[in-house]
Amino acid sequence: MTEHPGVEAAEQAAAMLAAAGMARMPARVMMALVGSPDEGYTAAELADRLGVSAAAVSGAVRYLVTMRFIQRVSRPGDRRDRYDLVDDAWAGMITANAPLYASLAAQMESIADENADAPISVARAREVADFLRYLAERMPRLIDDWRADRRGDDG
Amino acid sequence: MTEHPGVEAAEQAAAMLAAAGMARMPARVMMALVGSPDEGYTAAELADRLGVSAAAVSGAVRYLVTMRFIQRVSRPGDRRDRYDLVDDAWAGMITANAPLYASLAAQMESIADENADAPISVARAREVADFLRYLAERMPRLIDDWRADRRGDDG
DNA sequence: CACAGTATTCACAAATTCGTGAAACGGGCG
DNA sequence: CGCCCGTTTCACGAATTTGTGAATACTGTG
Numbered sequence: 396m397t398e399h400p401g402v403e404a405a406e407q408a409a410a411m412l413a414a415a416g417m418a419r420m421p422a423r424v425m426m427a428l429v430g431s432p433d434e435g436y437t438a439a440e441l442a443d444r445l446g447v448s449a450a451a452v453s454g455a456v457r458y459l460v461t462m463r464f465i466q467r468v469s470r471p472g473d474r475r476d477r478y479d480l481v482d483d484a485w486a487g488m489i490t491a492n493a494p495l496y497a498s499l500a501a502q503m504e505s506i507a508d509e510n511a512d513a514p515i516s517v518a519r520a521r522e523v524a525d526f527l528r529y530l531a532e533r534m535p536r537l538i539d540d541w542r543a544d545r546r547g548d549d550g
Numbered sequence: 551m552t553e554h555p556g557v558e559a560a561e562q563a564a565a566m567l568a569a570a571g572m573a574r575m576p577a578r579v580m581m582a583l584v585g586s587p588d589e590g591y592t593a594a595e596l597a598d599r600l601g602v603s604a605a606a607v608s609g610a611v612r613y614l615v616t617m618r619f620i621q622r623v624s625r626p627g628d629r630r631d632r633y634d635l636v637d638d639a640w641a642g643m644i645t646a647n648a649p650l651y652a653s654l655a656a657q658m659e660s661i662a663d664e665n666a667d668a669p670i671s672v673a674r675a676r677e678v679a680d681f682l683r684y685l686a687e688r689m690p691r692l693i694d695d696w697r698a699d700r701r702g703d704d705g
Numbered sequence: 706c707a708c709a710g711t712a713t714t715c716a717c718a719a720a721t722t723c724g725t726g727a728a729a730c731g732g733g734c735g
Numbered sequence: 736c737g738c739c740c741g742t743t744t745c746a747c748g749a750a751t752t753t754g755t756g757a758a759t760a761c762t763g764t765g
Contacts, residue, residue, distance in 0.1 A: 401664030408657035415650060416571015420723080429678060430661040433670040438742070448725055453743055474733070474741065480674070485681050495570060502563035506585040509556030515588040519635070522700075523584065526640050529696050537692065541684050545677075575753075593712070606754050608713055629711065629763065 399444045405430050420455040425464060428480050435468065435479035463487055486538045493531040500527035554599045560585050575610040580619060583635050590623065590634035618642055641693045648686045655682035
């Protein structure tokens with residue numbers, strides 16, 4: 396690999412995402428793409444910038460494409476695919492959690508049901524469930540609000 | 551370990567949290583506590599219910615206490631400490647992310663600065679930064695709203 | 706002050722994750 | 736149609752993570 400300008404901040408950010416539970420390589424690829432030129436990067440460029448093998452990039456982009464965080468854009472006349480952030484990838488990362496919250500809420504209710512004998516605990520379990528459902532409902536709305544604000548602010 | 555009623559849903563929920571990036575053992579302990587009787591569980595009870603060693607429980611609760619997700623409550627006249635969910639542990643889990651979002655936003659700005667030559671990309675990086683700052687600010691407020699709603703609804 | 710029952714620490718072993726190199730695959734240009 | 740270049744797949748090895756068992760430290764009691 397050769398030296399590249401402006402990798403520091405990207406690696407730093409990737410490390411944060413990794414600490415937050417995201418797999419390391421997808422995080423690195425994604426953050427590299429945040430700092431990409433307008434056309435995005437090819438797989439080879441990513442491998443070079445990150446100093447990893449083509450195989451590692453392949454695995455990471457497969458994951459990211461599946462998650463709808465990035466997209467593969469094929470340009471006619473160029474055999475090399477380029478990768479690019481999906482427009483609202485970040486918003487997607489947030490809204491993607493909504494179903495998880497809903498599922499967790501359901502599990503909390505199950506726990507409450509299974510322990511119907513300890514009233515106070517049951518109440519608390521149901522409160523948690525309620526909270527999670529609230530999140531599942533409000534997070535997407537929060538995203539919408541942001542888009543609205545941004546349009547108003549004019550960025 | 552002996553058989554225990556009502557572990558299924560808890561384990562299921564723990565698995566979800568684990569899939570979302572939380573370490574497995576802390577997740578299992580935490581979900582076990584959601585279904586705990588009002589006084590919580592002792593470390594020994596947790597070890598028994600989860601079928602793991604005392605050492606594993608010790609490590610998990612140390613982490614959870616540090617994160618302010620659970621608390622150790624010592625009852626006079628009983629040498630065994632009991633563990634219990636912190637009242638707004640879940641709300642805490644959410645608000646705890648706010649600083650992370652803010653940091654990430656700062657990194658996005660750095661990335662933008664380092665790539666000042668590719669205008670469109672820079673704009674996108676700054677947009678992401680803006681989104682993250684928005685989240686950092688609004689998430690805590692969302693929690694407050696929930697508490698307010700809940701008080702109004704009366705549960 | 707010694708004892709008993711708990712909790713914590715530590716080194717190790719098992720298991721999982723992660724990235725690499727090499728081989729197979731695919732698709733467009735000569 | 737066959738070559739060429741880029742991508743993907745796969746088995747392996749390294750490294751990190753995760754939980755255990757045994758020893759150590761604590762704390763309240765008799």
